[in-house]
Amino acid sequence: MKVIVFRLGHRISRDHRISTHCGLVARALGADGIVYSGDQDQAILDSVTRVREDWGGKFSVAYEKSWKKVVKDYKRKGYTIVHLTMYGMPVQKKLSGLRRKGKLLVVVGGEKVPWEMYEMADFNVAVTSQPHSEIAALAVFLDRIFFSKELDKKFSRAKKTVIPQERGKKVIGK
């Protein structure tokens, strides 16, 4: 299964850490890449790319000004568009159907998602109908789609690797 995360409507002034977290979560929890739209913000792309360089694995990082173009391009490439929103249908009822799709574009909105996004999505899906966090919704969605198998993912060509410890920190590499 191929999964690309699409972070909609990034705002350079307010969303730096939230949008960076979206990129890092996408990578750590098994997605193949992230696309950002909204304000162009090289610092975000650089932060996520730097983590990939240090910690390994394949993960694409891209920016595209027009969110509609991203959605249309991925539809054309055969991706199913899944929009994560607290107003959508419960994720737990949609997972088994979504796992049968080969390719997903997982759309993660910010505070103001354009109405047309709800229309253009193939599925509007809620990780609870409660207000919480787009980062958390993305994390639970990826973990469920991959049956937690992403937790054992190996990252190729890593410069740095954590050796898990009961106490303290151990990192090998530079």
Add this chain to the structure above:
Amino acid sequence: MKVIVFRLGHRISRDHRISTHCGLVARALGADGIVYSGDQDQAILDSVTRVREDWGGKFSVAYEKSWKKVVKDYKRKGYTIVHLTMYGMPVQKKLSGLRRKGKLLVVVGGEKVPWEMYEMADFNVAVTSQPHSEIAALAVFLDRIFFSKELDKKFSRAKKTVIPQERGKKVIGK
């Protein structure tokens, strides 16, 4: 099972949204409350409390200046202290043991976690050994501890409730 989330080392200048998200995720994904330490920040407590007032359910929100006092107090009350850190042992190997504990204090750090936290924790647990997001780590941890059953949680006395939709938004209440 009783679960309290403990957000360590909140910084008023930098962490507003991240710490708010921690509180909202804790509530939405089935924890019983959150305690903040670090900078005292009434705005965070108010944001999370306001969401509880509007969207219902029981959920405690508290602040305590000394993080060590929080850990000691909860230990004394019989809680098992689980510190989420990318340097810890893989969560997938620890879940079944943790589910048998009756009460968990789930510690979510920021960028600088004091060394003693690793020592005082009963378990240092990693949601992947990759750098990503404390919000995501918390979300996956809660979802796994509760076997995703929290996704169906009902929130009592809610003023607002989402009615899930395939397209668009429907909220009842005021």
